[in-house]
Amino acid sequence: xxxxxxxxxxxxxxxxxxxxxxxxxxxxxxxxxxxxxxxxxxxxxxxxxxxxxxxxxxxxxxxxxxxxxxxxxxxxxxxxxxxxxxxxxxxxxxxxxxxxxxxxxxxxxxxxxxxxxxxxxxxxxxxxxxxxxxxxxxxxxxxxxxxxxxxxxxxxxxxxxxxxxxxxxxxxxxxxxxxxxxxxxxxxxxxxxxxxxxxxxxxxxxxxxxxxxxxxxxxxxxxxxxxxxxxxxxxxxxxxxxxxxxxxxxxxxxxxxxxxxxxxxxxxxxxxxxxxxxxxxxxxxxxxxxxxxxxxxxxxxxxxxxx
Numbered sequence: 001x002x003x004x005x006x007x008x009x010x011x012x013x014x015x016x017x018x019x020x021x022x023x024x025x026x027x028x029x030x031x032x033x034x035x036x037x038x039x040x041x042x043x044x045x046x047x048x049x050x051x052x053x054x055x056x057x058x059x060x061x062x063x064x065x066x067x068x069x070x071x072x073x074x075x076x077x078x079x080x081x082x083x084x085x086x087x088x089x090x091x092x093x094x095x096x097x098x099x100x101x102x103x104x105x106x107x108x109x110x111x112x113x114x115x116x117x118x119x120x121x122x123x124x125x126x127x128x129x130x131x132x133x134x135x136x137x138x139x140x141x142x143x144x145x146x147x148x149x150x151x152x153x154x155x156x157x158x159x160x161x162x163x164x165x166x167x168x169x170x171x172x173x174x175x176x177x178x179x180x181x182x183x184x185x186x187x188x189x190x191x192x193x194x195x196x197x198x199x200x201x202x203x204x205x206x207x208x209x210x211x212x213x214x215x216x217x218x219x220x221x222x223x224x225x226x227x228x229x230x231x232x233x234x235x236x237x238x239x240x241x242x243x244x245x246x247x248x249x250x251x252x253x254x255x256x257x258x259x260x261x262x263x264x265x266x267x268x269x270x271x272x273x274x275x276x277x278x279x280x281x282x283x284x285x286x287x288x289x290x291x292x293x294x295x296x297x298x299x300x301x302x303x304x305x306x307x
Contacts, residue, residue: 001018001019001022001028001029001030001031001054001055001056001057001080002030002031002033002039002042002043002046002054002055002056002057002058002062002066003015003030003031003032003033003056003057003058003082004032004033004039004056004057004058004059004061004062004082005032005033006033007057007058007059007062007082007083008059008082008083008084009081009082009083009084009098010057010058010082014082014098015030015057018057018080018098018102021102021103021106022055022102022105022106024106025106029046029051033058033062036065037065038065039056039058039062039065039066039069040065040066040068040069041069042066042069043065043066043068043069043070043077044069044070046075047069047070047073047075051075052075052076053075053076053077053078053299054066054070054075054076054077054078055077055078055079055080055105056077056078056079056080056082057080057082058080058082058083059082059083059084059085059086059278060083060085060086060087060088060128060129060277060278060279061083061277061278061279062082062083063077063079063088063089063128063277064126064127064128064276064277064279067119067126067128067296068125068126070296070297071119071126071292071295071296072292072295073297074297075297076114076297076298076299077296077297077298077299078094078105078108078298078299078300079092079094080098080101080102080105081094081095081096081097081098081101082098085200085201085278087129087130087196087198087200087201087277087278088128088129088196088277089101090198090201090204090206091129091196091197091198091215092115092117092215092298092300092301093300093301093303093304094300094301096204105299108299111301112299112300112301112302113302114297114298114299115216115297115298115299115300115301115302115303116216116294116295116296116297116298117215117216117294117295117296117298118195118215118216118217118218118219118220118291118292118293118294118295118296119195119291119292119295119296120193120195120220120289120290120291120292121289121290121291121292122193122274122276122281122287122288122289122290123274123284123287123288125274125276125281126276126292127193127195127276127277128195128196128277128296129194129195129196129198129199129215129277130192130193130194130195130196130199130200130276130277130278131192131193131195131274131275131276131277131281131289132190132191132192132193132274132275133177133190133191133264133272133273133274133275133287134177134188134189134190134191134225134272134273135189135190135225136190136192136275137272137273137274137275137280137281138273140275140278140279140280176189176266176267176268176270177189177190177191177264177265177266177267177272178264178265178266178267179191179224179256179262179263179264180263180264180265186224186226187226187267188224188225188226188254189225189226190224190225191222191223191224191225191262191264192209192222192223192224192225192253193220193221193222193262193289194208194209194210194213194220194221194222194223195213195215195220195291196213196214196215197213197214197215199223200278209221209223209253209255210222210223210255210257211255211257212257212258213257213258214303215303216293216294216303217258218260218291218293218294219257219258219259219260219291220257220258220259220260220262220289220291221255221256221257221258221259222255222256222257222259222262222289223253223254223255223256224253224254224255224256225253226254259289259291260290260291261288261289261290261291262288262289263286263287263288263289264286264287264288264289265285265286265287266285266286269285271283271284271285272284272285272287274287
């Protein structure tokens, strides 16, 4: 079990209670992360030592790091919810409460088969459910810079930071991005890529920007905020950042997909901000998305969305 002790909903008491419960059925080794990237190193070490499975107790960022290390290994991953949203766990149909989720993990060896899901890739990073370039990535960078405020305000920290970022650096100087493909170039200001059925959640309510995509569809979809009237484009992007956008074609975006690849580049040689699974991932002059079908093995119930 890989634990991020700094995650939004994780404290020592909860960590010890989860460990005690799991130790009643499994032989558990627990390790706490102490820096960005540490969860990836711990997961890789566990895989090399022949562990039967890895659980993460933290947010989507901790899960992302473990998923990157376990990609292609066949070793199952289980996300215990310890973050502010726990989007990937919700997409897998797992409980969002820690007690219920721990109870499910205790049942897994008898009730659930292993399941293969896709991993998205963007430049040198993987993502489990979503990534973005533009306004949402700039907002994530601002929110990540103040983790105490993020833990206190949760979803509203993104709304407030979104308004600040938009007014200071987006309304007049928004990113200039070109989407390349099929012998045409499409100018946009924000690109949001979705690997699962939903882009994020507002509490328990799914925020779905794109259709034609599932965790095991072998493809991803993208929602584009086009260059145009600044206030209209900004309002659309802010609704998405604040997880208040409408679903489907009513959210003010242009949708592409299903896709297996997508290339973006900066128009004016200014590096573009990138976020993966809700964490800021740096700035790049060009960004390339792809998909690794069935790369990640998870412990989760079989999907119920199909007839």
